[in-house]
Amino acid sequence: MNRTESATAGSAVAGSAAAVARRARAAGRAAAAAPAEARVAALDALHRLLLDHQDEILAANQRDLDRAAAEALAPPLQKRLALGPDKLATLRDGVVALRDQPDPVGRLLRRTELEPGLILSQVTAPIGALLVIFESRPDAVVQIGSLALKSGNAVILKGGSEAADSNAVLVSLLRRALAEAGLPEDAVQGVQGRDAVAALLDQDACIDLVIPRGSGALVRSIQENSRIPVLGHAEGVCHLVIDAAADPARAAHLAVDGKCTYPAACNATEALVVLRGFLPQLPVVGDALRAAGVTLRADADARAVLPWAQPATDADPGTEYGDLTLGVHVVDDLDAAIAFVHRHGSGHTDAICTTDPDAAATFLARVDSASVFHDASTRFADGFRYGLGAEVGISTGRIHARGPVGVDGLLTTRWLLRGQGQGAGDFGPGGRRYTHRSLPIDVL
Amino acid sequence: MNRTESATAGSAVAGSAAAVARRARAAGRAAAAAPAEARVAALDALHRLLLDHQDEILAANQRDLDRAAAEALAPPLQKRLALGPDKLATLRDGVVALRDQPDPVGRLLRRTELEPGLILSQVTAPIGALLVIFESRPDAVVQIGSLALKSGNAVILKGGSEAADSNAVLVSLLRRALAEAGLPEDAVQGVQGRDAVAALLDQDACIDLVIPRGSGALVRSIQENSRIPVLGHAEGVCHLVIDAAADPARAAHLAVDGKCTYPAACNATEALVVLRGFLPQLPVVGDALRAAGVTLRADADARAVLPWAQPATDADPGTEYGDLTLGVHVVDDLDAAIAFVHRHGSGHTDAICTTDPDAAATFLARVDSASVFHDASTRFADGFRYGLGAEVGISTGRIHARGPVGVDGLLTTRWLLRGQGQGAGDFGPGGRRYTHRSLPIDVL
Numbered sequence: 083m084n085r086t087e088s089a090t091a092g093s094a095v096a097g098s099a100a101a102v103a104r105r106a107r108a109a110g111r112a113a114a115a116a117p118a119e120a121r122v123a124a125l126d127a128l129h130r131l132l133l134d135h136q137d138e139i140l141a142a143n144q145r146d147l148d149r150a151a152a153e154a155l156a157p158p159l160q161k162r163l164a165l166g167p168d169k170l171a172t173l174r175d176g177v178v179a180l181r182d183q184p185d186p187v188g189r190l191l192r193r194t195e196l197e198p199g200l201i202l203s204q205v206t207a208p209i210g211a212l213l214v215i216f217e218s219r220p221d222a223v224v225q226i227g228s229l230a231l232k233s234g235n236a237v238i239l240k241g242g243s244e245a246a247d248s249n250a251v252l253v254s255l256l257r258r259a260l261a262e263a264g265l266p267e268d269a270v271q272g273v274q275g276r277d278a279v280a281a282l283l284d285q286d287a288c289i290d291l292v293i294p295r296g297s298g299a300l301v302r303s304i305q306e307n308s309r310i311p312v313l314g315h316a317e318g319v320c321h322l323v324i325d326a327a328a329d330p331a332r333a334a335h336l337a338v339d340g341k342c343t344y345p346a347a348c349n350a351t352e353a354l355v356v357l358r359g360f361l362p363q364l365p366v367v368g369d370a371l372r373a374a375g376v377t378l379r380a381d382a383d384a385r386a387v388l389p390w391a392q393p394a395t396d397a398d399p400g401t402e403y404g405d406l407t408l409g410v411h412v413v414d415d416l417d418a419a420i421a422f423v424h425r426h427g428s429g430h431t432d433a434i435c436t437t438d439p440d441a442a443a444t445f446l447a448r449v450d451s452a453s454v455f456h457d458a459s460t461r462f463a464d465g466f467r468y469g470l471g472a473e474v475g476i477s478t479g480r481i482h483a484r485g486p487v488g489v490d491g492l493l494t495t496r497w498l499l500r501g502q503g504q505g506a507g508d509f510g511p512g513g514r515r516y517t518h519r520s521l522p523i524d525v526l
Numbered sequence: 527m528n529r530t531e532s533a534t535a536g537s538a539v540a541g542s543a544a545a546v547a548r549r550a551r552a553a554g555r556a557a558a559a560a561p562a563e564a565r566v567a568a569l570d571a572l573h574r575l576l577l578d579h580q581d582e583i584l585a586a587n588q589r590d591l592d593r594a595a596a597e598a599l600a601p602p603l604q605k606r607l608a609l610g611p612d613k614l615a616t617l618r619d620g621v622v623a624l625r626d627q628p629d630p631v632g633r634l635l636r637r638t639e640l641e642p643g644l645i646l647s648q649v650t651a652p653i654g655a656l657l658v659i660f661e662s663r664p665d666a667v668v669q670i671g672s673l674a675l676k677s678g679n680a681v682i683l684k685g686g687s688e689a690a691d692s693n694a695v696l697v698s699l700l701r702r703a704l705a706e707a708g709l710p711e712d713a714v715q716g717v718q719g720r721d722a723v724a725a726l727l728d729q730d731a732c733i734d735l736v737i738p739r740g741s742g743a744l745v746r747s748i749q750e751n752s753r754i755p756v757l758g759h760a761e762g763v764c765h766l767v768i769d770a771a772a773d774p775a776r777a778a779h780l781a782v783d784g785k786c787t788y789p790a791a792c793n794a795t796e797a798l799v800v801l802r803g804f805l806p807q808l809p810v811v812g813d814a815l816r817a818a819g820v821t822l823r824a825d826a827d828a829r830a831v832l833p834w835a836q837p838a839t840d841a842d843p844g845t846e847y848g849d850l851t852l853g854v855h856v857v858d859d860l861d862a863a864i865a866f867v868h869r870h871g872s873g874h875t876d877a878i879c880t881t882d883p884d885a886a887a888t889f890l891a892r893v894d895s896a897s898v899f900h901d902a903s904t905r906f907a908d909g910f911r912y913g914l915g916a917e918v919g920i921s922t923g924r925i926h927a928r929g930p931v932g933v934d935g936l937l938t939t940r941w942l943l944r945g946q947g948q949g950a951g952d953f954g955p956g957g958r959r960y961t962h963r964s965l966p967i968d969v970l
Contacts, residue, residue, distance in 0.1 A: 114894065194912065196906070209924045291925060306753065309750065311925045335947055336947060336949060339949025339950055339951050340949070343951040452940065453941040454943075456945065458644060458944070458945030458948050461950035461951075467950065467960065468640075468646055468941070469640065469960065480653050480654055480735075481938065494928050495929070496928065496929070497907070497929045498900075499897065499902045500900045504902050504906075505779055505787070505903040505905065506903050506906055507787040507903075508783070
């Protein structure tokens, strides 16, 4: 398959946004109503196609890499762009793992007898049509496409232009897998270009959820330009509170792990909030961070014991540095620490280090963030580490899904009522009475 | 308490929208962290205050009613405005029922061992701060206020100006009940006026969810003017599909009940979609509807057997009549019926009448609406009838909550991780391994 062919098969640049969105809605409805066997068959086909067409995928990826080199793309972006045989094997393993998971669609959540012969069920259902926007990694096409397929959703994928060739081949293989399983191939559509995205963000009648996987600026810009709900995190400003009763070695380990294992991640620790009682031991933490190459931006109280730290300004609290820079701010007590987190945090993940069980319990109860930790690194806030399987994203919204989101975040529910001709007017004073009896859900 | 006093105590007209929203956020955080006993005590106090201050409530309501009469408000609106001793007794019963329900906050949903000594919990949590906009019924103040209180949320209530005096007294009693239980009284705030609402819709940093309870026009206008997620239904265009294999008497009963028991309700049936094979028996249904005073707007095929019906135009399909008018449209088969429902429905509630189990199963599987019924009236789509207890609203959105929404719709989740100093970098190749063991949730 050459580039032109794959673009024709896999992308929908030519179609108008409204047509793409309408096709997604129709395909999503068909996918939602299909039996679980069809979804399994499609993932099976995808696994095989990824293996059979490995050379084609690698060739397309090489074209993207050559273009990136010619355009002198930043080395970390070039690295994220690359698909090797190992990465493809990992992707295929993920497809198999997803195939073998229990079917998430149509799961019975609640069953209620309204009266004998009038039975209400609440069942899981796909959300419908998703728009997923991601940046350079072409692996995301397979990961997100297979998640959408498993959950019975239709998905419109907009990848970065730097990965155009890789994305086009992968989208075309996903569509082929759908077709082979008797599912509508429009359940996966690829689009290219910012104009296409802008137009799709207007299609709120046919697109139910936008999932931007990328920078905070991308997420914010989408939230401001669409009525469609957005699942994502605009910012990840995570704090580690070090209590007066913290173990210094443990605090040092949590600070270094939280900042250094992946400084650009949304769950990286951006600031230490240090209780005044811990100040005499703060140099233990400071020295460990300095040894790890971290630049500290500390307030005056902290600099009294960390004289080598840079002075923090009013702009530091709440900053998502994204690199090996860390804020250090001193507060009087736990109340002040919680107030600091609420004022400057983004509600993503905040942790406390303390040996005092009361302080830990207060922190876990009162901090209003998606993830709240005691004596664990903020870096654990992640769908894989939480054991959710494939990760859709991390949400700092409070509606629908909060924190790391697995396949459950791509589901909604439907209510089914099976009667024998009852009308609502048959019930009430002088008429029939509701029993509202909860029925077991482990049998159908 | 006179009108001026109650307005000072209960409403926040004077404060800016930003200050109201910030107070709601802070009060919501305090309410969320409070123990279940405080929420029970507040509902207990509310019950007592509603009884002790009954005369004051009725006097304020009488002032609203006098003003409504002087301004010649439409009689149905005057009726909805009226609070009598019976309605107040029902409201108090609702407060007691809510008080006695299990606490919905902090319920353990999932518990996972990431490794021994690193335990993840997912627990229910209040969403945070809600803005609820409703029209003439002052009973909504008590219903919504007590639901918010039970679920640990803060709520900003904007009622109709016609109920200003009643609302102000009820809001002030809710605030007093909160204060008596040691909870922040700003967990319930009342505001007045369209300008206040417009300004609050901008406060997306502090308000998490808007719940408009009113006309479709109100809901749409809010959706278009806010980045805050909206829970509600813009339209309720519900269909009854009459299969060729329908029992005519049952179809007639479902049509009459669906249209006539409350024509202005969002779950009222707006159109019959009749399979051609049923046409010979359609007059049975038509006669029953005519006897119930329903005006039919029928297409040419239907008028062949219902010659007295008005002719439908292209504008009829998808119309929410809201009165005793009903569309009648003939289709060739079940596929065409489902396509009609998808094209013209609003995804609220759609029903089929049939004695054919395959047709029923196909309809339940394929129709993409929040509620899908077999041989039951669309009017059953309602939180009370579903056995959900108090109803927050009915959602036609697919995110967060779908269909009739009970107290669960006011909850989100939080993730709590309790460790012993672990960092994410301690895991991985050569390091520790995740166990991801699912732990029982019935014990703590």
